[in-house]
Amino acid sequence: MDIQNIFVLTGAGISAESGLGTFRDRGGVWSRFDPMKLATPEAFAADPVLVHDFYNMRRRDAMKAEPNPAHAALARLEADLAKRGGELFLCTQNVDDLHERAGSRAVTHIHGELLRARCTACGESRPWREDLSVATSCPHCGATGGMRPDVVWFGEMPKHLVAIEDALLKADLFVAIGTSGAVYPAAGYAAQAREFGIPTLALNLEAADNAGMFARTRLGPASETVPAFVADLLAGGDGSG
Template sequence: MKGKYTACTPNGVIKPRFFVQFLNVVPFIPSSTHVSCPLPHIRRHWYYDHNVYRSGEGPYFPRSHRVVNKSMNKQGRFVAVLTGAGISAESGIPTFRGKDRLWENHRVVDVACPAAYARNPQLVQQFYNQRRRALLAPSVKPNAAHLALAKLERQYDAGSVVIITQNVDNLHERAGSKRIFHIHGELLKVRCSVTGEVFEIKEDVVHGQTRCHCCGKTSTLRPHIVWFDEVPFYMDEIQEIMKCTALFVAIGTSGNVYPAAGLATMAKSYGARTLEMNLEPGENCSDFDECVYGKASEIVPAWVERLLQSN
């Protein structure tokens, strides 16, 4: 029976009203992409997710481009982009998502926490040496999504586009982005556990052999990485950015790693519009006003081009 939240499609099938309205306005999008939009909360935590497969140009971003173009006319407003492992996966970077993922038959949590480093620093250094070598491989390069975000940043005033990344790689830097907050640290850096000084490094670190430049010891350099049970970097600065954010975008994030997963809610509380671009819905997908799903290398460049064309 039709009601407040239902309507008839042209063939007489009763569907949620928002779904019918959506089909009437959505233009064509890539066949590899699906779009998800939340219905009114008829009951608590209820979320309606549907797939729309189209061919041709797209994808469709109903309001984000208007929000950006309007906000860029106001000084001190930001487009804040949170990126996760999904954006770098297409560049050949392993995700290691989840505490139960394995590396050389070791759980990642067993080589990525302070207790593991205290117990077996040699093993922890081996893990990060291997990841560092993988990042520096000639085959690993920024993909179209990284390049599109750098292009977006170049088109607006300096600092208006902010990249907040959970990734420890340097693909955003290599793509040309300038204002980047690595909240989980950086793989190509080490930190002296005595002085706190941070150094760039590309070679392997061998515990007991690699000498620290500032303290002169051979057992004080640890990866400049935020491990499990440690506090992410730059959270105070990011909270201030959220207060002035017009559009918050999450790309390639799982939505279950906090405090990053809570940034969408924080941004909305300060009046920002929110957009999720992901391969599949994140666990916090209901926090977003718009959701577009597909490969980051396809949907992110399409979004950036739409923004720039409408500017």
Template sequence: MSNANAPRGIVVLTGAGVSAESGLGTFRDVDGIWTKYPLEDLATPEGFARNPDFVQGFYNDRRAQLKTSEPNAAHVALARLEAALQAAGRRFTLVTQNVDHLHETAGSQNVLHMHGELLKVRCQACGSVVRWPDDLTSKTHCPVCEATGLMRPHVVWFGEMPLYMDEIEVELSRADLFVSIGTSGNVYPAAGFVQLARRAGARTLELNLEPSDGATFFDEARYGKASDVVPGWANDIMKWL
């Protein structure tokens, strides 16, 4: 690859596998925190309506866990790659399914959190979204409209529409490289991004611990821990800038 044909626009999709090495659990962890309760009680609007204090407590614990979590080598490599591409006048968009803030902590700038952000909360009365690193309860007042008991985690639950879909589709349509990192490939709409990118003419690459459910849609793949394969790939791209 020469400088002339290095990717002009890259869209990266990250999933739970990127943050797993930073100690954050995934839905697939055997005996992990997400397996202790039915997901319909923890991650649906209906579950929240039935028992808001239980759901708030669960997400308060997840929020507290973030305070002791640090970015790993994969997060750092993606931030370095973004900076290098921007300096070279190329596009880089990072779409993440993760609700943690580790990409930003590592230095990433252009991040689209399609499943929301754990360190933000949303008022169901006025729709305001505000940063919120502390606990949330059914008695919390909205800092904007003062409504009580209507604040919820700013995360996308099952049955809800992911965020930034219009922006993501635009970036996929003009990318010449799409990279999926640390995701199982079985949760839509993110699992369909590789096919959208292919139809737009992009090359596709999977970086994962093991082949995903959509592995056959990728032109290339590298398998191993995210902290190993992501820095190696990022360094390969930066050599040609």
């Protein structure tokens, strides 16, 4: 296998088969809830109780969900690449921890993590599995009322952008899995990969908004397409099956 450094971008579609809803598809989370009332700093300032209720529900759902074969396949790919002197850079738009629970050791969460909480008073972020409320005090500074999910809301800066750009420059292959192709900056990474001359592959249930940016596309459930892609790649193919 000549491909040594692989950049994988995952979106809500990879966790859908674990029971976690997508966001922009028909019937997705944002078709049922108004993101402007639930996922912005302004919404949190205006009605923190409502925002906490929404994210407490999502946190509980994420903890009940189990990784599926797509998550497990990427963990296997990471381990096998490392044995061969390569590297998998796994960048996820998802705020769940299913990649980690499937065995992936290095996961970059561009949109933050549901199972972390951040204090708006002192800025400290820490692992968090319990419900949050306006009465929750920061374990670090003691301030009350400012604890929030450490996720990226609309209007906020995504995380780890420099590390992501560096990894993209080193990649021999760019793969997007279960992404809508509608959320930037992540939706722009396929175009950047093309500009750098990096082969691009999309694994999606249906064509994404930025489908034209990919040299190859395989449609189908992530639990089927991702294990097939990984098996082909590790057998010396190019991941096309």
